[in-house]
Amino acid sequence: KIKSGTKIFEAVVTGDFPERSFPADDKLELKIGAKVMFLRNDSENPRRFFNGKIGQITGWDKDIIRVKCPEDNEPIAVLPVEWENIRYQTDESTLLVKEDVLGTFRQYPLRLAWAITIHKSQGLTFDKAVIDAESAFAAGQVYVALSRCRSLEGLVLQSKINAGSIQNDNEILRFSSRHLNVDELENRFSSSRQEYFLSLLLQVFDFRQMLAVSGRWLTSTADAETSFGSETLEFLRNINAQINAIHDVGARFGTQISQILKHNEFNHDALNLRLEAADTYFSEKLNLLTDTLRQSPATTDSRENAKEFDQYYLDIFTFAAQKKHWISGIRDGFGIEKYFQLRKSFELPAIKYTSYSRHQKQEKLSSRRPDLMGILYELRNSIVDDTGLPVYMVAGSHSIAEMADYLPQTKSDLLKISGFGEARVAKFGELFLEEIRDYCLENGLTSAMDELAGREKRKRKDKKEKSEKKIKGSSALLSFQEYKSGKSVEKIAAERSLSVGTIYGHLGRYVTKGELTAEEFVPPGELQRAKSILEKTDEDVSIYSKLKEHYSQGEITIISAWLRKEQS
Structure with a gap:
């Protein structure tokens, strides 16, 4: 029995922290010489103590308790630590999980420990141990208790261990019966390593994700064709065709690689020859692809359309640059370590790109008077900066190109320019007209609005002829015929x-x-x-609203058509 005086250390509790949840004694009674156990891991680095570590009280000061552990040369200066009672809940506006601290419990992370529970002793090792495992309720507990001591000489059983507490686990017995010898393990390891080697190598030449993104890019831009124009769609069809060709060769190359490496035969010479040839082919094709991307003609006055287009552009450019980096990197041979080094060392080449007309340094619409076009762009951009209005609400790229080509001189002329209505002419018309008049005066030019009138007449005629053709060959009928020929919905959409x-x-x-x-x-x-x-569901709610959580828009269209057929 320790005869030194007792000191009580009281916990400080704030807020909501139920007594049943206290992680330590709220009144910790200690004497110098008492054996204690730490209740949590040290937050400092290097770590001085951990949950379950045993030591002895050697003294205390105002805020510090000193604990000497057998394996340490110096006592540990222990300060109070704080536990928090936290409630987790989802923020409905952001759908993020947030923490609310309801209360705190501050106390020294110590507990009297002349003995330690079997559970707490996990991970500890003792030279000597007196074990009382009579009441153990699981075979695993007895195993933990008996395995804490370094030797049988230091092991003392305080009570009898029941036979039911020591069992042979059938799962362990089955595992032992299936235990493979060293040679079998080496063969299995070699085979698994070969499979992993092949799977990583095939990833290098797998262009499926790149092709899928390219298809979505084309479809998305086709939906916004009026914002970008037909030239952009032709550009994307070219990109898609290049990627499709690269994908097909990559798939065939993957089959060749699999044949070379089948049956666990590492034919490195044959593989290296194919990798060298692959670098020659794919580098040329990927360089052509990135060169084509850099010549993008896309321009739009819609910030939203530009944002989506530019993200697809960056994704495809990144795919191409990454694949080229990997394929060139394994030209002289492939290895698992090299694969991960190449992934880690990849850096995206510097690229600045935008299809948003407001931020393009060189406009991509052609004009017979590019110098005037530049003047009008500067005026348009200054209005955008001053008013905060979107580009398309001031003057779109096509409007500027027409003004530069046809030189309107009056507000009546300006009303004939695409994109200019009465409200826009009233608000910004005179600003643009003033620049155009000055330009005409300096260059001895006159209005060319009569050319615009002739062009519009031809456009109306072409539109009428096109409409007549559409009547003869219904758009829906064309889609039906394309589908019956074996084409997918996505392919029909992209082609049309x-x-x-x-x-x-x-x-x-x-x-x-x-x-x-x-x-x-x-x-x-x-x-x-x-x-x-x-x-x-409620009859007043639309079919789309009822089904949108379960089906895509295309599926809902087909379901609606099916229901109409059922009802008829």
Whole structure:
């Protein structure tokens, strides 16, 4: 029994911290010489103590308790630590999990420990141990207790261990019976390493993700064709065709590699020859792709469309640069370590790109008077800066190109320029007209609005002829014929420069007519499920609103067409 005086260290509790949740004694009674156990890990670096470490009190000062542990040369100066009672909840506006501290408990992380529970002793090792495992309720507890001592000489059993507490685990026995010898393990390791080697190598020549992103880029831009123009779509079709060709060669090359490395035969010479040839081919094609990307003609007055377009542009450029870096890096041989070094060392080449006309240094619309076009762009941009209005609400790129080409002199002339209505002419018209008049005066030019009138007449004629052609060959019928020829909805949309939703609308008509089946687009079980959802929901709510959480827009179009056929 320790005869020295007792000192009580009281915890400081703030806020909401239930007594049943106290992580330590709220009144810690200690004597010099008492054996104690730490209740948590040290937050300092290097770590001085950990949860479960045992030591002895050697003294204390005002705020410090000194604990000497057998394995340490010097006592540990222990300060009070703080535990928090935290409530976690989801912020409905951001859907992020946030923490609310409800209360705190501040106390020395110590507890009297003349003995230690088996659970707390996990991870500890003793020279000597007196073990009382009579009441152990799991075989694992007895194992932990008996394995804490470094030798049998230091082990003392205070009570009898029940036979039921020591068991042979059937799972362990089964594992032992399947135990492989060293040679078998080496063979299995070699085989697994070969499979992993091949999987990483195939990733280098896998262009599926790049092709998928390119397809989405083309479809997205086709939906906004009026914002970008047909020249941009032709550019993207070229990009998509290049990537498609690269993807096909990459797939065939992957098959060749698999053949070279099959049956665990590492034919490094044959592989290295193929990798060298691959670098020659793919580097040329990927360089051509990035060169084509740098010549993008895309320009739009819509900030939102530009943002989406530019992200796709950057994704494809990154894919191309990354693949070229990897393929060139393994020209002289491939290895697992080299693969990860190449991934780590990749740096995206510096590239500044935007399709947003406000930020383009060199405008991409051609004009017979590029100098005037530049003057009008500067004026437009200064108005945008002063007013904070979007570009398209002041003057779009096509409007500026027409003004530079046809030189309007009056507000009546300006009303004939595309994009200029009465409100815009009233607000900004005189500013643009003043610049155009000055330019004409300096260069001895007169208005060319009569040319614009002739052009508009030709456009109306072309539009009429185009409309007549469309009547002869219905757009929906063309989509139907393309689909029946074996093309996918996405491919039809890309080739016709229409949205995927429009193509689904075309095909939905033929579902209603019975010339196509809804099951070609939506599984039969899902059709019945959709019907059940619609029957259970409010009739005043639209079909789209009822089904949008379960189906894509295209599927909803087909389901609606199927329901119309059912009702008829």
